[in-house]
Amino acid sequence: MTSPLLEVENLHASVAGNEILRGVDLTVRAGEVHAVMGPNGSGKSTLAHVIAGRPGYMVTEGTVRFRGRDLLAMPPEERAREGVFLAFQYPVEIPGVSNVYFLKAAVNAIRKHRGLPEYDAIEFLSLVKQKAKLVEIDEDLVKRPVNEGFSGGEKKRNEIFQMALLDPALAILDETDSGLDIDALRVVAGGVNQLRSPERSMLVVTHYQRLLNYIVPDFLHVLVEGRIVRSGGKELALELEEKGYAWLEKEPPAVAAR
Amino acid sequence: MESVKRDNASVLELTEGEYKAGFVTDIEAETIPAGLSEDVIRLISAKKNEPQWMLDWRLKSYRHWLTMKEPTWQNVHYPPIDYQAIVYYSAPKSRKDAPKSLEEVDPKLLETYEKLGIPLRERAKLAGVAVDAVFDSVSVATTFRAELEKVGVIFCSFSEAVQNHPELVKKYLGSVVPHTDNFFAALNSAVFSDGSFCFVPKGVRCPMELSTYFRINSANTGQFERTLIVAEDRAYVSYLEGCTAPIRDENQLHAAVVELVALEGAEIKYSTVQNWYPGDSEGRGGIFNFVTKRGACRGRRSKISWTQVETGSAITWKYPSCILQGDDSVGEFYSVAVTNHRQQADTGTKMIHIGKNTKSTIVSKGISAGRGQNTYRGMVKILGKADGARNYSQCDSLLIGDRCGAHTFPYIEVNNSTAQMEHEASTSKIGEDQIFYFQQRGISPEEAVNMIVNGFCKVVFKELPMEFAVEAQKLLGVSLEGSVG
Numbered sequence: 038m039t040s041p042l043l044e045v046e047n048l049h050a051s052v053a054g055n056e057i058l059r060g061v062d063l064t065v066r067a068g069e070v071h072a073v074m075g076p077n078g079s080g081k082s083t084l085a086h087v088i089a090g091r092p093g094y095m096v097t098e099g100t101v102r103f104r105g106r107d108l109l110a111m112p113p114e115e116r117a118r119e120g121v122f123l124a125f126q127y128p129v130e131i132p133g134v135s136n137v138y139f140l141k142a143a144v145n146a147i148r149k150h151r152g153l154p155e156y157d158a159i160e161f162l163s164l165v166k167q168k169a170k171l172v173e174i175d176e177d178l179v180k181r182p183v184n185e186g187f188s189g190g191e192k193k194r195n196e197i198f199q200m201a202l203l204d205p206a207l208a209i210l211d212e213t214d215s216g217l218d219i220d221a222l223r224v225v226a227g228g229v230n231q232l233r234s235p236e237r238s239m240l241v242v243t244h245y246q247r248l249l250n251y252i253v254p255d256f257l258h259v260l261v262e263g264r265i266v267r268s269g270g271k272e273l274a275l276e277l278e279e280k281g282y283a284w285l286e287k288e289p290p291a292v293a294a295r
Numbered sequence: 296m297e298s299v300k301r302d303n304a305s306v307l308e309l310t311e312g313e314y315k316a317g318f319v320t321d322i323e324a325e326t327i328p329a330g331l332s333e334d335v336i337r338l339i340s341a342k343k344n345e346p347q348w349m350l351d352w353r354l355k356s357y358r359h360w361l362t363m364k365e366p367t368w369q370n371v372h373y374p375p376i377d378y379q380a381i382v383y384y385s386a387p388k389s390r391k392d393a394p395k396s397l398e399e400v401d402p403k404l405l406e407t408y409e410k411l412g413i414p415l416r417e418r419a420k421l422a423g424v425a426v427d428a429v430f431d432s433v434s435v436a437t438t439f440r441a442e443l444e445k446v447g448v449i450f451c452s453f454s455e456a457v458q459n460h461p462e463l464v465k466k467y468l469g470s471v472v473p474h475t476d477n478f479f480a481a482l483n484s485a486v487f488s489d490g491s492f493c494f495v496p497k498g499v500r501c502p503m504e505l506s507t508y509f510r511i512n513s514a515n516t517g518q519f520e521r522t523l524i525v526a527e528d529r530a531y532v533s534y535l536e537g538c539t540a541p542i543r544d545e546n547q548l549h550a551a552v553v554e555l556v557a558l559e560g561a562e563i564k565y566s567t568v569q570n571w572y573p574g575d576s577e578g579r580g581g582i583f584n585f586v587t588k589r590g591a592c593r594g595r596r597s598k599i600s601w602t603q604v605e606t607g608s609a610i611t612w613k614y615p616s617c618i619l620q621g622d623d624s625v626g627e628f629y630s631v632a633v634t635n636h637r638q639q640a641d642t643g644t645k646m647i648h649i650g651k652n653t654k655s656t657i658v659s660k661g662i663s664a665g666r667g668q669n670t671y672r673g674m675v676k677i678l679g680k681a682d683g684a685r686n687y688s689q690c691d692s693l694l695i696g697d698r699c700g701a702h703t704f705p706y707i708e709v710n711n712s713t714a715q716m717e718h719e720a721s722t723s724k725i726g727e728d729q730i731f732y733f734q735q736r737g738i739s740p741e742e743a744v745n746m747i748v749n750g751f752c753k754v755v756f757k758e759l760p761m762e763f764a765v766e767a768q769k770l771l772g773v774s775l776e777g778s779v780g
Contacts, residue, residue: 133753143736146742
């Protein structure tokens with residue numbers, strides 16, 4: 038068995054003084070796809086943001102290790118360079134900065150960190166062409182300012198496109214399905230599936246089971262009130278679909294996931 | 296909450312970056328005592344061997360200045376200036392045996408330019424730029440003059456122009472900015488130390504970009520530059536002005552006047568990168584920059600274009616303007632103004648449309664960070680006879696952090712119903728979520744701010760000559776260093 042990529046142990050975190058995560062344990066190994074489901078306010082997105090290092094979230098207890106290193110000690114940009122990617126639920130608009138310029142800076146920052154030579158403009162553009170095709174994104178979007186004036190679907194597609202370019206070891210998808218119609222969902226999920234590989238792990242955070250019809254996880258965890266209350270295989274999703282979250286909310290927390 | 300506190304601490308740490316051009320060159324200055332009187336003006340004039348008419352003009356200006364009051368309408372706040380505590384003349388000692396070439400220039404002076412990243416020699420040779428370097432108050436190095444003379448372009452210090460081209464100076468001095476114009480212009484007219492003079496005769500396209508580097512370097516010395524640029528019929532000239540100054544304990548007053556005259560079909564492009572010492576993070580010791588810049592498009596189809604990147608000074612008070620007198624004349628104003636720490640800027644332009652079918656464009660980008668206050672103040676005035684006048688104005692503000700401010704005061708006065716006016720404005724803020732987005736993609740917060748700011752200023756930067764644009768981008772990065780944590 039391979040050594041874990043991500044190890045979350047007894048993670049407690051609060052936002053503005055309110056404790057949201059109350060002891061999360063989670064282990065993700067290379068190549069695995071984990072889904073985290075849960076009702077609104079259960080702490081799914083908080084878990085995603087704490088791993089990525091978003092300001093405003095305070096870790097009060099517990100550890101997060103990434104390839105054995107203390108992830109919480111790293112600033113967000115270093116986590117990204119180490120291979121943690123967060124596909125945002127609500128990607129921000131960055132007026133005046135073109136997508137392609139932004140992505141070139143990002144890709145090169147990451148390559149530099151990994152001791153690889155930086156791409157020049159020509160190399161980068163050919164990479165862009167290749168990845169754009171993979172996730173079916175209009176090349177026109179690549180030239181526009183980052184997310185500015187993008188539709189909801191275009192923003193999500195842009196996130197997956199960025200993920201393809203940045204080639205992360207761990208991709209966290211934060212409610213990537215929210216606000217997508219069924220066609221957009223199919224395209225986005227198709228992009229994600231293209232990017233599945235034995236070297237890449239994924240943490241798919243979602244409220245609805247339907248995304249998991251397209252992105253089939255290896256493991257599924259149910260988060261309720263800041264704790265993982267149940268872990269299992271993909272069949273757990275169907276059970277949830279049928280019974281809702283209520284039947285789990287009354288149960289005691291599960292023993293450490295996996 | 297602790298992580299929030301930590302963020303704030305890093306903001307503080309980062310915003311307290313030292314001013315990169317902070318050092319004082321030790322050159323024995325020939326300085327007269329502080330204070331202002333008719334005697335002081337006579338002394339300045341005598342030291343410069345000026346003819347009687349020049350002294351008379353100074354005295355006339357001084358007497359008028361005495362009747363004026365310092366303006367208070369601007370949106371900047373500063374302690375009262377004691378005009379009797381200012382030294383009104385200071386020249387580097389080496390001036391007596393004025394250098395004929397760069398080799399004769401005080402090596403320490405050249406060293407100063409080196410430190411600033413302005414290797415004069417190399418710049419002059421490699422970039423083909425003629426440099427009229429103003430160090431304190433007297434020009435010490437003028438290059439490429441001969442080459443310019445070949446095509447009839449006069450480019451020299453203002454003092455030299457008074458000696459060698461009195462008829463031109465008499466004809467144009469004060470013709471755009473009269474000695475009575477405003478408090479600071481009147482003061483400048485009385486005590487101006489030196490500056491640049493440029494004359495491009497009929498039909499001549501100036502073969503190179505002209506450039507002046509200003510530098511305040513003597514403690515407590517007011518800097519009163521006077522610049523006059525005249526482009527005759529169908530002439531063209533592009534002029535670059537760059538400023539930087541060393542660290543200073545007390546506030547320094549800087550009241551420059553720039554006058555531009557464009558005759559029929561002439562074009563003047565005036566670009567500024569201003570980086571006077573902005574004061575420390577509490578605003579102590581920065582330059583007070585009260586500048587009057589104005590251009591007159593006298594002839595038909597003439598054009599004057601101002602481009603400015605203002606990153607320095609504790610206080611900036613500056614409205615480069617165009618008087619569009621000739622029919623079909625064009626005025627442009629492109630501006631980036633940055634205020635960080637406790638800097639205050641009240642800047643903008645005036646476009647006065649007098650002639651028919653005159654056109655003006657205003658693009659103003661204000662960036663506020665720290666506790667900086669940034670005000671755009673602009674006036675577009677269409678006079679009754681200016682049929683078919685057109686103006687396009689765009690004023691955008693960018694805020695970084697939540698302790699700074701942006702203010703916009705656009706004045707529009709239209710007296711002709713055929714005029715077409717367009718005004719666009721926006722205010723945006725670099726949000727924590729934007730910075731985090733960059734970080735999540737592996738880009739540092741500093742680089743994130745740089746990228747956003749450069750994107751915001753792109754339209755103005757592209758108006759600058761190439762090498763200046765690069766310098767301006769660098770300067771912006773330094774000015775905003777760590778304004779976001």
